[in-house]
Amino acid sequence: MCHIPVFAGSLLHVLEDRLKTTEGGKLPMTMTEMYIHFLVVQSKVKKVKFDGGAATIHTGVQRAGRCTESLGLTGFDQLQKGNLIFYKSDLKECGIGSIRAASVFRCEITEEGCSSLGSALKSNPSSLRELDLSGNKLQDSGVKLLTGFLESPRCSLETLRLISCGITEEGCSSLGSALKSNPSSLRELDLSINQLQDSGVKLLTGFLESPSCRLETLSLSWCGITEEGCSSLGSALKSNPSCLRKLDLSRNQLQDSGVKLLTGFLESPRCSLKTLSLLGCGIIEEGCSSLGSALKSNPSSLRELDLSYNQLQDSGVKLLTGFLESPSCRLEILSLSGCGITEEGCSSLGSALKSNPSSLRELDLRGNQLKDSGVKLLTGFLESPSCGLETLRWK
Incomplete structure (x- = not known):
């Protein structure tokens, strides 16, 4: 080996x-x-x-x-x-007192395994804090068999990852219903790379808009979400905006219309979002206008923004500058790689960052046609005594 x-x-x-x-x-x-x-x-x-x-x-x-x-x-x-499943009594017999996290990534678990696992966890739901079943073909039927554990009042699960598990609308229905009945413990939910579609996202909103929901991280990248899903998600998050800290909707075709439907949540004074990832979402100038306006109205909470691989162009970047130059902006990481930015966009960006240079720590401009003239327009920001930039990527 x-x-x-x-x-x-x-x-x-x-x-x-x-x-x-x-x-x-x-x-x-x-x-x-x-x-x-x-x-x-x-x-x-x-x-x-x-x-x-x-x-x-x-x-x-x-x-x-x-x-x-x-x-x-x-x-x-x-x-x-x-036996295929260990119970708490089995673990205690061998000197292991408690298990806080369980990861069975890519272990070829299907519906039958979910039945055994769900039954075991339901009988002792209070100790497990993290469950990762990513890469297993659970399908909707398998997810449904786990819900007895999730909806238990004694369930204290904080992290649930079901990445690429073959989940669709029906699985979202089961999961959403279970989490809605016990919304207070979960802090992180990752359902990326499942074909949830807009209909599936809508079925999760009952959990998200619950006043008892304390979810801090929601990852739904590569889930087939479009404008309609953004409408459901934006409405749910707007009704309960204070808990979520990280939202990843990358690689969904949200388009400008979808981004606009999220702005009600983003501009809420109670919104405490720290990280927003919208990589490869089909956003252009109009989406930048909606996003820039929403973030400008509430600029102090966001720390990381990823808009890479959207054709924002120079006109789109210019529409974000109102947020960036706000004295209340505390953004630390800005990723704009592969966004079709040229010299004109560098001029807008450099001017905005120069007026508020102290917070940004990382700037990614790779895959854009900046050229020497564009780079020169960024130097006013870079040579400012207040500039706190630590990482710059433009190759």
């Missing part, structure tokens, strides 16, 4: 870390030991990079090693019994 780059890289990563952090440089002697340590290394990276914690690897190795060995013992024991 060491001739395969991914295994060779993993092996080197483990051995390097093991030699640096273990007294006496004792190395793993089996593939199982090496894989356990690799999991710990990845856990350390996650803890430092995403959770802001300290990297205490030696203690982590011992703790994770014991946990992984216990899981292996549980798996072997249950395999001998012909």
Whole structure:
């Protein structure tokens, strides 16, 4: 396996870390030991990079090693019994007290597996915080079998990812109904790469507009959403705008008309959205006008805006400048790659950013025909003493 780059890289990563952090440089002697340590290394990276914690690897190795060995013992024991699902009592028998996250990404789970999983989780719904079933062909029937767990008053799930699970309108109906009956715990929902269509999105809105809904991240990229879906979504979010922090609708053909239908939510004084991703949504000048106007009326909350791969052109960029030059604008990341911007657009952008240069940290203008003349028009912003830009991409 060491001739395969991914295994060779993993092996080197483990051995390097093991030699640096273990007294006496004792190395793993089996593939199982090496894989356990690799999991710990990845856990350390996650803890430092995403959770802001300290990297205490030696203690982590011992703790994770014991946990992984216990899981292996549980798996072997249950395999001998012909069982596919572990229950809480099985885990406790092998010394594992509680499980907060479950990921079974691309494990070929179908309706039958959802039935077993849903039944097990329904019997003990209070401990699980994260569930990732992405890449499994659950279909609508499989999703329906999970709803008994989701609608339980004792369910405390905070993150649900069902990316590319073959979900359509019927699955949205089941999911929306279950989440509406228990809307307060979920913080992140990712249904990307499912053909929900406008009809499916509409069936989720009952959950989204509930006063008890506390959802912070909603990802619906590549879901076949158009103007009609934006109408349903915009109306639901407008009625409850204060919780959502991140909205990703990338790669849906929203068009200008769809973007306009979202502006009621965006311009609400109670809107606290931090990240808006509308990459590849068929937006042109008119959509920029609606978006720029909405954001200008409420410029202080948004921190990241991605409009890449929309043919905004120079005229569209100009319509966004009212938002960008507002003294209340706190935008930190602006992505406009592949937007058909030329010298004229650089002039508008440079002027707007020069009038409010302190907040922006990252600007992506790759894939545009800026040329030397366009770059020159950005320099007034870049040479400002107040400019806080840290990353600039234009190749």
